[in-house]
Amino acid sequence: MAGASKAVVDSRANLPFVYRQYSPEQLRGVLHKMYLIRRFEEGAEECYTRGLIHGTMHLSIGQEASAMGVCMPLAEDDQITSTHRGHGHCIAKGAEVSRMFAEFFGKTTGYCKGRGGSMHIADVAKGNLGANGIVAGGIPIAVGAALSSKRMKTGKVVVSFFGDGANNEGAFHEALNMAAVWKLPVIFVCENNGYGMSTSTARSTAVKNIADRAAAYAMPGVIVNGNIFSEVAEASFKAVERARAGEGPTLIESKTYRHRGHSKSDRNRYRTKEEIEDWMANRDPIALFETELRDFGFIDGQGIQAIRDAVAREIADGIEFAKASPAPEITTLQDYVYTEHA
Amino acid sequence: MDAAVRELSYAQAIQEAMAIAMDMDERVFLMGEDIGVYGGAFQVTGDLVERYGTDRVIDTPISELGGAGVAVGAAVTGMRPIFEFQFSDFATLGMEQIVNQAAKMRFMLGGEVSVPLVMRFPAGSGTGAAAQHSQSLEAWLGHVPGLKVIQPATPHDAKGMLLAAVADPDPVMIFEHKLLYKMRGPVPEGHYTVPIGKADIRREGRDLTIVATSIMVQRALDAAATLEGEGIDIEVVDLRTIRPLDRQTVIDSVKKTSRLLCVYEAVKTLGIGAEVSALVAESEAFDYLDAPIVRLGGAETPIPYNPDLEKATVPQVPDIIAAARDLVKGIR
Ligand SMILES: Cc1ncc(C[n+]2csc(CCOP(=O)(O)OP(=O)(O)O)c2C)c(N)n1
Numbered sequence: 033m034a035g036a037s038k039a040v041v042d043s044r045a046n047l048p049f050v051y052r053q054y055s056p057e058q059l060r061g062v063l064h065k066m067y068l069i070r071r072f073e074e075g076a077e078e079c080y081t082r083g084l085i086h087g088t089m090h091l092s093i094g095q096e097a098s099a100m101g102v103c104m105p106l107a108e109d110d111q112i113t114s115t116h117r118g119h120g121h122c123i124a125k126g127a128e129v130s131r132m133f134a135e136f137f138g139k140t141t142g143y144c145k146g147r148g149g150s151m152h153i154a155d156v157a158k159g160n161l162g163a164n165g166i167v168a169g170g171i172p173i174a175v176g177a178a179l180s181s182k183r184m185k186t187g188k189v190v191v192s193f194f195g196d197g198a199n200n201e202g203a204f205h206e207a208l209n210m211a212a213v214w215k216l217p218v219i220f221v222c223e224n225n226g227y228g229m230s231t232s233t234a235r236s237t238a239v240k241n242i243a244d245r246a247a248a249y250a251m252p253g254v255i256v257n258g259n260i261f262s263e264v265a266e267a268s269f270k271a272v273e274r275a276r277a278g279e280g281p282t283l284i285e286s287k288t289y290r291h292r293g294h295s296k297s298d299r300n301r302y303r304t305k306e307e308i309e310d311w312m313a314n315r316d317p318i319a320l321f322e323t324e325l326r327d328f329g330f331i332d333g334q335g336i337q338a339i340r341d342a343v344a345r346e347i348a349d350g351i352e353f354a355k356a357s358p359a360p361e362i363t364t365l366q367d368y369v370y371t372e373h374a
Numbered sequence: 375m376d377a378a379v380r381e382l383s384y385a386q387a388i389q390e391a392m393a394i395a396m397d398m399d400e401r402v403f404l405m406g407e408d409i410g411v412y413g414g415a416f417q418v419t420g421d422l423v424e425r426y427g428t429d430r431v432i433d434t435p436i437s438e439l440g441g442a443g444v445a446v447g448a449a450v451t452g453m454r455p456i457f458e459f460q461f462s463d464f465a466t467l468g469m470e471q472i473v474n475q476a477a478k479m480r481f482m483l484g485g486e487v488s489v490p491l492v493m494r495f496p497a498g499s500g501t502g503a504a505a506q507h508s509q510s511l512e513a514w515l516g517h518v519p520g521l522k523v524i525q526p527a528t529p530h531d532a533k534g535m536l537l538a539a540v541a542d543p544d545p546v547m548i549f550e551h552k553l554l555y556k557m558r559g560p561v562p563e564g565h566y567t568v569p570i571g572k573a574d575i576r577r578e579g580r581d582l583t584i585v586a587t588s589i590m591v592q593r594a595l596d597a598a599a600t601l602e603g604e605g606i607d608i609e610v611v612d613l614r615t616i617r618p619l620d621r622q623t624v625i626d627s628v629k630k631t632s633r634l635l636c637v638y639e640a641v642k643t644l645g646i647g648a649e650v651s652a653l654v655a656e657s658e659a660f661d662y663l664d665a666p667i668v669r670l671g672g673a674e675t676p677i678p679y680n681p682d683l684e685k686a687t688v689p690q691v692p693d694i695i696a697a698a699r700d701l702v703k704g705i706r
């Protein structure tokens with residue numbers, strides 16, 4: 033995205049990075065998208081509860097600043113690989129909620145034509161190579177995309193999102209090593225929400241910070257507060273610059289928290305109610321960003337309300353679109369297994 | 375004996391078997407992802423961690439390859455691990471240790487060691503979990519000498535076969551269909567075993583043999599009940615073990631009925647149905663056949679998310695009814 037003009041930048045000299053780097057309009061757009069992610073997931077959750085959507089889903093409510101911050105400095109043709117908790121990444125990278133809802137409803141108008149559902153949500157045209165049902169499954173794929181970028185000289189940067197749980201899979205270690213050895217334009221973003229399903233990082237991971245793993249692969253390891261949009265976006269910006277300059281990969285650890293259970297069948301036995309409530313009440317990424325925008329004079333109450341109203345309409349329209357869309361014919365069961373020959 | 379039989383769910387039956395195994399043998403312990411305080415993704419381990427502690431109900435990091443290997447190493451050196459893959463699909467991540475190590479270690483070392491390892495795999499479609507959480511990969515492992523592969527279809531067999539697996543000196547892979555976990559049925563209290571390698575005739579009949587596995591056993595029984603009303607008398611063989619196969623039970627049944635329908639959820643091609651068909655074709659039962667052998671298996675596609683497509687991907691009761699009817703009426 034384009035930077036702000038020089039005069040505007042000077043007047044914001046003491047503000048955090050993003051307020052200097054991006055225009056007020058762009059920043060209001062970020063708030064809009066953070067709301068869009070939140071309301072999309074709330075809408076999906078409600079549809080699930082009402083039996084309109086089947087299967088399961090993993091909500092990223094509480095992690096919106098991380099998805100938005102990481103994607104902020106990416107260009108439209110930069111690419112990402114995402115995770116089972118991937119709705120936020122998908123929206124942050126530019127997907128339309130109507131086609132996401134359609135996918136959740138199993139319709140042909142969905143991003144995966146009803147074949148993938150929540151866990152495989154993707155938007156290849158916007159550079160999202162897909163969520164993934166396999167923990168750490170997307171990490172080496174991102175390295176491969178970065179290899180393509182380098183060999184084909186496309187200039188694309190690739191971001192691989194994954195959770196704290198994924199850092200104990202072999203694929204994580206093998207992928208980081210190759211990316212470093214080959215100096216590939218890839219950014220590894222660990223969204224550390226404290227738990228892999230029920231297992232806290234203290235019980236699963238030998239190092240205190242996932243970013244400490246970067247040392248083993250000779251790349252920078254950066255820790256950010258994943259609930260503060262500005263912090264995440266700044267780290268991502270630097271990592272993108274480094275990648276584009278051919279200096280190789282970065283590992284960013286974005287420390288955050290998921291408000292909801294792991295999936296739709298979680299009884300939250302492994303964490304306390306107080307812990308969840310504390311994060312919701314005191315560190316909600318949308319509330320934090322909204323307050324900053326207001327304090328710095330980028331938006332007022334009316335502006336916020338306008339965003340909320342617009343988002344509510346988009347969500348309602350998206351669900352209507354999904355409901356009205358056609359379901360795939362049973363006769364198409366074997367479509368897309370192999371590439372069709374013309 | 376009857377007084378000691380209660381109704382349990384399939385999941386409860388497995389949990390009870392694991393508790394009995396741990397009570398009977400200090401060496402038995404459980405390993406897997408989120409099997410402790412979470413109780414397992416399908417609540418099969420439930421509250422066992424409260425009863426047996428975190429030393430015997432071990433939550434692993436999300437590390438299937440390493441976890442499977444740790445289980446192999448512990449098994450070879452005197453322990454009796456029961457390793458849970460959270461979904462059978464993740465066997466693909468543990469494959470190296472299962473196929474190259476667990477299955478072959480005794481052989482490669484000339485019989486100097488055994489690998490008394492049990493692995494549990496929640497398998498199958500029907501939950502809307504899409505292509506990477508719904509597969510039926512049992513035939514993959516069934517292809518590997520050194521492994522034993524079982525698919526209990528009832529709560530009774532789930533408990534008895536798990537206890538047989540724990541007592542077995544060799545690696546036993548248990549595929550548990552996720553839709554069976556809530557199925558209820560009679561389960562005896564206390565310790566008992568159901569032998570590995572022995573099929574079960576779940577329903578006797580004269581007109582057609584259906585050889586089914588796992589959840590397809592119940593669907594075959596439902597189909598048989600419907601067709602009984604049309605005067606078609608079906609025998610349902612629950613294979614229970616796919617390695618080693620109980621060839622004789624299948625052969626004897628086909629000799630009696632002269633018709634064979636194989637029903638299984640995994641992708642049809644190169645699946646267990648091919649093996650069962652071949653074993654009949656190679657046996658004296660071949661001469662008794664009055665009709666071509668028919669297989670009903672999964673479509674040649676990954677499992678789709680859309681619920682109607684998902685259902686259409688694997689055999690359902692009406693599919694079995696139609697195939698059985700056609701076979702008996704000589705339409706095929
Ligand atoms: C290879 C593999 N193992 C296990 C699972 C089951 N599973 C799905 S998500 C998850 C937890 C992942 O934790 P983390 O990487 O921290 O991501 P989060 O869910 O916290 O976003 C587990 C165990 C899986 N999908 N794939």
Ligand SMILES: [Mg+2]
Pocket residue numbers: 195196197223224225226227228229
């Ligand atoms: Mg996590």
